[in-house]
Amino acid sequence: MLLEDTIKNINFFEELNEEQVNTLASFSNVSTYPKNSILYYETEINNKLMFLVDGLIKIYKVDKFGNEIFLYHIHKNSMISELSSLNSNEIQCFSNAEFTQDSTILVVDYEKFKENFLDKNILTSKLIEVLLKKSQQFQCIINRELVFDATAKVAFMLTQDLDMFNQLKRQEVSFMLHIQPETLSRVLKRLSRNKTISIQNSKVEILNKEELVSIFKGIGV
Template structure:
């Protein structure tokens, strides 16, 4: 797949015409990464804006004891970079990024992207939408880590990331949510008993999405 074909696959660029996509391609490159490889470490500085073309990326931080604190996953067709400014050419990395699957990453020279597109008010709305989504995601992470109890954490992950929940072992889910495996088991049994979820051969199926959402939004509790 050529760079321009790759750009066509990413929804962020769908409003561009063919000439503009060619211009994006001229300042871009594609890199392959193997599972378990690191894309960047916290506090690194990049000069390229990154998009995940295919694969899966895990974003995490480390505490002072080098314990991993899971933040979120980034899926294909998504922007990876955490932008704090659209004027500064440098992109600061606020966390660590590790590939969960073999992946492809599109890398775009951020300085030229600013000069050729953002400065002309091209793709600014699309970029703002992504940045607002990332801000909302950060608010959800803060709630998960500082406000939610165990039931709310589990309900939130089931609502936001059911496919990943079912792919992972229960012990891995417990580690990500910072709860004990026994606690996870009790929460799942409780949600199953009250009809919020159904567990079929170990796979969770949401049977009452409204009830599930009410658990972590605080409605009706």
């Protein structure tokens, strides 16, 4: 696929015209990575704005004991980079990024992107919208880790990322949610018994989404 076509297929750039796409392509490139390779490590600094064209990325941190703490997944057609400022040309990495599938990313020179687009108020609102969504995502992670009990954690993942839940082994889900496999099994059985979900061939189907949402929002529980 041509670089210009790759750019057009990313929703973030959908409002650009042909000339603008060509301009963006002049300081961008596409890179491919195999499964289990690392895109960047925490504390690294770069000057690239990155988007996941295809594949899947796991974002995580490592505690002082060397234990991996899962944060979230980045799915295709999403911005990868974590921006803390629109003024600096450097982008700090606040966590680790590992490819969990063979993946393709679009890499954009951030300084030139600012000069040709943001400084001309092109895609600025789009970028702010993405950053606000990332901020909201981090708020959800804080709730998951510090506020939610096991049932709320499971309910949250089922409503937010059911496809991923069904793709992973139960042990992998337990690891991601930082709960014991036995606890996950009990929660799923209880939700199934209450007709909130159904489980067929180890695949979960949501029967009552409002009930699931109420569990982690604390409404009617």
